[in-house]
Amino acid sequence: xxxxxxxxxxxxxxxxxxxxxxxxxxxxxxxxxxxxxxxxxxxxxxxxxxxxxxxxxxxxxxxxxxxxxxxxxxxxxxxxxxxxxxxxxxxxxxxxxxxxxxxxxxxxxxxxxxxxxxxxxxxxxxxxxxxxxxxxxxxxxxxxxxxxxxxxxxxxxxxxxxxxxxxxxxxxxxxxxxxxxxxxxxxxxxxxxxxxxxxxxxxxxxxxxxxxxxxxxxxxxxxxxxxxxxxxxxxxxxxxxxxxxxxxxxxxxxxxxxxxxxxxxxxxxxxxxxxxxxxxxxxxxxxxxxxxxxxxxxxxxxxxxxxxxxxxxxxxxxxxxxxxxxxxxxxxxxxxxxxxxxxxxxxxxxx
Amino acid sequence: xxxxxxxxxxxxxxxxxxxxxxxxxxxxxxxxxxxxxxxxxxxxxxxxxxxxxxxxxxxxxxxxxxxxxxxxxxxxxxxxxxxxxxxxxxxxxxxxxxxxxxxxxxxxxxxxxxxxxxxxxxxxxxxxxxxxxxxxxxxxxxxxxxxxxxxxxxxxxxxxxxxxxxxxxxxxxxxxxxxxxxxxxxxxxxxxxxxxxxxxxxxxxxxxxxxxxxxxxxxxxxxxxxxxxxxxxxxxxxx
Numbered sequence: 001x002x003x004x005x006x007x008x009x010x011x012x013x014x015x016x017x018x019x020x021x022x023x024x025x026x027x028x029x030x031x032x033x034x035x036x037x038x039x040x041x042x043x044x045x046x047x048x049x050x051x052x053x054x055x056x057x058x059x060x061x062x063x064x065x066x067x068x069x070x071x072x073x074x075x076x077x078x079x080x081x082x083x084x085x086x087x088x089x090x091x092x093x094x095x096x097x098x099x100x101x102x103x104x105x106x107x108x109x110x111x112x113x114x115x116x117x118x119x120x121x122x123x124x125x126x127x128x129x130x131x132x133x134x135x136x137x138x139x140x141x142x143x144x145x146x147x148x149x150x151x152x153x154x155x156x157x158x159x160x161x162x163x164x165x166x167x168x169x170x171x172x173x174x175x176x177x178x179x180x181x182x183x184x185x186x187x188x189x190x191x192x193x194x195x196x197x198x199x200x201x202x203x204x205x206x207x208x209x210x211x212x213x214x215x216x217x218x219x220x221x222x223x224x225x226x227x228x229x230x231x232x233x234x235x236x237x238x239x240x241x242x243x244x245x246x247x248x249x250x251x252x253x254x255x256x257x258x259x260x261x262x263x264x265x266x267x268x269x270x271x272x273x274x275x276x277x278x279x280x281x282x283x284x285x286x287x288x289x290x291x292x293x294x295x296x297x298x299x300x301x302x303x304x305x306x307x308x309x310x311x312x313x314x315x316x317x318x319x320x321x322x323x324x325x326x327x328x329x330x331x332x333x334x335x336x337x338x339x340x341x342x343x344x345x346x347x348x349x350x351x
Numbered sequence: 352x353x354x355x356x357x358x359x360x361x362x363x364x365x366x367x368x369x370x371x372x373x374x375x376x377x378x379x380x381x382x383x384x385x386x387x388x389x390x391x392x393x394x395x396x397x398x399x400x401x402x403x404x405x406x407x408x409x410x411x412x413x414x415x416x417x418x419x420x421x422x423x424x425x426x427x428x429x430x431x432x433x434x435x436x437x438x439x440x441x442x443x444x445x446x447x448x449x450x451x452x453x454x455x456x457x458x459x460x461x462x463x464x465x466x467x468x469x470x471x472x473x474x475x476x477x478x479x480x481x482x483x484x485x486x487x488x489x490x491x492x493x494x495x496x497x498x499x500x501x502x503x504x505x506x507x508x509x510x511x512x513x514x515x516x517x518x519x520x521x522x523x524x525x526x527x528x529x530x531x532x533x534x535x536x537x538x539x540x541x542x543x544x545x546x547x548x549x550x551x552x553x554x555x556x557x558x559x560x561x562x563x564x565x566x567x568x569x570x571x572x573x574x575x576x577x578x579x580x581x582x583x584x585x586x587x588x589x590x
Contacts, residue, residue, distance in 0.1 A: 117363070212453070219439045219450050225401060226439065228421040229431045231454045231501065 005302055007190045011259050013297030014193035017290050018200065018252035019270065020277035022245035024289040026102075027278065028221045029241045030110055032123040036131035038267030038274055040101050040246050043134065044094030044253025045262045046141060049168075051090040052175060053145065056080060056166050057152050070162045077166065081178050087192060090254045098250020099243040105130050106242040111235070131267075138264035142170040171263045179258040189258045196255070200248065201290065208286070217241060269319075273300065276322030280329045282336025291337050296322055352377040352537050353398070353505060358407035360397040366405065367393040369561045375505075376554060380531055380538040382569065384545040385558035386582060391541040392434065394558065395507045398539075399431040400424050411505070426454065430498035434509040437494040440483035444474055444493060447482055451497035460500070467499040470529075488519035495526060499534075506530065507539040512547070520544065524551055545582075549573060557582060 002010075019041055026034045056077060063076050109126050118126070149168050156164040179187045208214035220227040220237035228234045256262055256270075277296040281288030300321045307313050329336060353375040361367040367390045375381045383391050396402045398409055400421045409417045416424050425431075439447050448467065452460040468475050471492045477485060482493060491511055498506055508527065512520035528551050530536045542548035549555055549569040557565035557578060564582075565572050573579055 212449070215442065215446050215450055216453055219442060219446075222439050222441050223436050225421070226433065226436060227450070229399060229425055229433075230451050230497070231422050231425040232450070233422050 001185060002190065005305055007186060008259075009297055009301045011187075011189055011193045011255075012301055013294045014197040015252045015255060016273055016277050016297050017197045017293035018248045019274045020281060020289040020293045020296075021201075021204070021286060022248040022252075023274050023278045024281060024283060024286055025241050025245040027283055029238045030106070030114070030123070032110065032120060032127060033275065034105070034245075035124065035127040035271065036105065036134055037246070037249055038271040039131045039134045039138070039264075040098055040105075040267075041249040041253030041256065041270065042138060042262065042264060042267045043097055043101060044090075044250035044255075045257045045266070046138060046145070047094045047097055047250070048090040048175065048254045048257050049170065049173060049262075050145065051086055051093070052082075052178060053149055053166070053168055055086065056168065057156075060156050060164065060166065064156060064160050070160070073160065073162075073164075081180065082188070087188075091196070091251050094250040094252075094254030095247040096250070098253070099247035101134070101250070102242040102244075102246025103239055105246070106239055111238075135264055135267075142264055146170040172261055173257060173263075174259075174261045175257045176259065187258065189255060193255055196251070200251075204244075204286070213240075272319055272322040272326075273297075276325040276329075279326050280336055282338030285336065285338030288336050288338030295337075296325060299325060352412065353539070354408075354410040355394075355398065356408040356410070358394075358397065358409065359405040360393065360402050360407070361405070362393075362402055367402075367561050368397060371407070371558075371561070371563055373556055373563060373566060375537060375539050377537050378531060378535050379553035380527065380540055380551055381554040381556065382545075382548040382552035383539065383541045383556045383558060384543075384548060384582070385564075387543075388560075389558040390561035391558055392509050393561075395431060395509050395539065395541055398424075398507065399429065401431075425501065428502070428504040430501060430503035430506045432494050432498060432506065432508050432511060434511075434513055438482040438485075438490050438497065441481060443479050443481055444485070445478040447493055447497055448474075448500060451500040455500075463500045463502065467496045470499060471496045471526075486519075487515050488522065491515070491519075491523050492526070495523075495530070499530075503536060505537045505539070507541075509541045510543055511540070512542065512544055520547070524548070527551065 019037065023034060023037045026032070026037070059080055060073070060077060063073050068076065105127075109130055110123055113123055113126055146169075149166055149170070153164045153166055176187065179189050181188050184191070206214075208218055216227065216232050217237050217240060219230075220232055220234045221241070224234045227237070256266070260266070273296055277292035278289055279292070280295055281290070281292030300318055304313075304318055304321055308315060333340060355371055355373045358368050358371040359366060371390075371394065383394060385391050393402060397404060400416075400419055400423075404417060407417070408415060411427060411429060414427065416427065439450065442450065448464055449460065452463055455463065473489070474493060474496055477489065482490065485493060511523050511527070515523065524547060527538055527540065531538055540548055540552070549572065552569045555565070555567065555569040555572045556563060557572060559582065565575070565578055
């Protein structure tokens with residue numbers, strides 16, 4: 001049995017790694033911190049909710065066709081849990097939708113603005129505008145999804161002859177119960193999230209360091225004008241980087257509601273931690289983003305938990321941790337952990 | 352080979368080149384010299400599609416390349432070696448060389464990699480080394496080797512000997528002569544070290560404040576007492 005605090009740290013660090021990896025990759029290409037990154041991940045959360053809604057409606061319809069009574073109907077609905085196919089579906093759709101939004105953000109907003117000579121601050125403000133737009137879209141979607149759920153429940157009620165309630169909320173929802181495994185004695189997410197993060201890291205490293213496309217992407221990031229002189233279509237490479245980054249965000253977001261309470265603005269709670277992880281990692285290093293993600297998760301969960309239980313600090317102050325991490329990193333190690341001279345540090349420690 | 356006609360270009364609203372018209376003949380080394388800020392580097396960047404062109408034409412082998420993006424120009428057989436940042440520092444020597452052949456098939460890339468390394472055999476020793484760990488001369492060799500992989504018909508060098516020790520600079524200029532003599536590549540060379548460049552040149556152009564002041568044989572430029580004294584720091588007696 002894994003202690004809950006360890007479970008929480010594993011899941012949170014896995015999600016943060018995926019999110020900070022994406023943020024770092026977009027920053028490395030366009031040199032703009034993307035403030036819409038976290039909200040795009042919440043699009044992934046709504047993908048998971050939509051998959052749940054559609055699965056429940058289909059299950060309810062099948063139950064009513066086989067003329068289940070009210071008691072057995074609700075027993076069946078309550079016993080629903082995500083199957084491997086569901087995980088594959090919402091993670092793949094989360095990735096795909098995140099990628100599409102990423103490409104749209106790069107092609108329709110950032111690239112045209114850059115071509116018109118917009119500076120970093122203007123581009124940064126544009127990402128805030130994209131964030132607000134997506135937030136509004138998510139709010140509209142949450143309302144429309146609720147309307148859909150209610151209309152389907154009414155439709156099913158007329159077939160069933162009793163009041164059908166699918167028990168789905170589209171704001172402040174958490175899908176913990178649909179992910180619980182009796183055999184494991186815990187959530188499947190505790191296994192899936194780190195395996196997924198590790199797999200994606202290995203896949204990303206393979207693509208970046210072992211394929212022609214990856215080397216071209218790294219070359220385009222390091223020196224876009226030289227890459228273009230060698231015949232590389234840098235714009236295509238940047239589009240790929242944005243698709244990959246926001247795809248990772250969408251995928252990470254699809255896992256968030258399995259553990260945390262989600263509403264359209266949940267991204268704003270995550271954005272601080274994602275930025276802190278990327279900055280602590282050095283903003284220009286993918287390996288740094290991974291280390292940053294793990295460190296911030298450890299500071300925010302076990303370390304803060306220890307402090308709050310021993311010093312009585314309220315959990316409301318948890319957001320101070322990423323802020324503090326950002327401030328201290330920028331003050332003392334502005335190039336992040338990736339910029340440290342580890343050889344020198346180790347030799348000092350040995351002495 | 353390459354013709355520039357009435358070219359006006361610059362960066363945003365800052366015009367650097369004014370009515371520049373030049374011709375760069377095939378299989379020859381054409382040197383472009385001039386004082387700092389005269390627009391030499393901007394000329395190469397403009398030919399390669401890296402600046403804003405207000406008016407004029409750039410014709411390469413009878414094709415108008417004036418407003419083409421750099422990757423299209425590169426695919427037409429033109430290589431541009433910038434003064435700095437001409438290799439990917441965080442990639443290994445091998446990755447740099449493979450990047451140069453990005454659009455080639457695997458078999459073709461392997462063949463060209465081998466022939467490029469034949470031209471600079473010393474690079475074989477550093478294949479797994481990051482480019483940032485190379486010396487200035489080795490980096491220039493790598494940059495030229497990268498260009499060779501794409502079998503260019505025209506190579507444009509922007510101050511390839513800048514910040515190099517005289518002996519290494521001499522080696523780099525010798526390599527450029529070899530490119531013309533052994534591979535028949537047309538060279539456009541922008542150089543601060545005017546005397547060394549003119550020694551290997553077949554044709555010379557002098558740019559001052561973005562305008563062509565002289566265009567002809569290197570000998571004629573060196574023998575022109577006024578231009579030699581004002582812009583080259585030489586007199587005819589030194590030739």
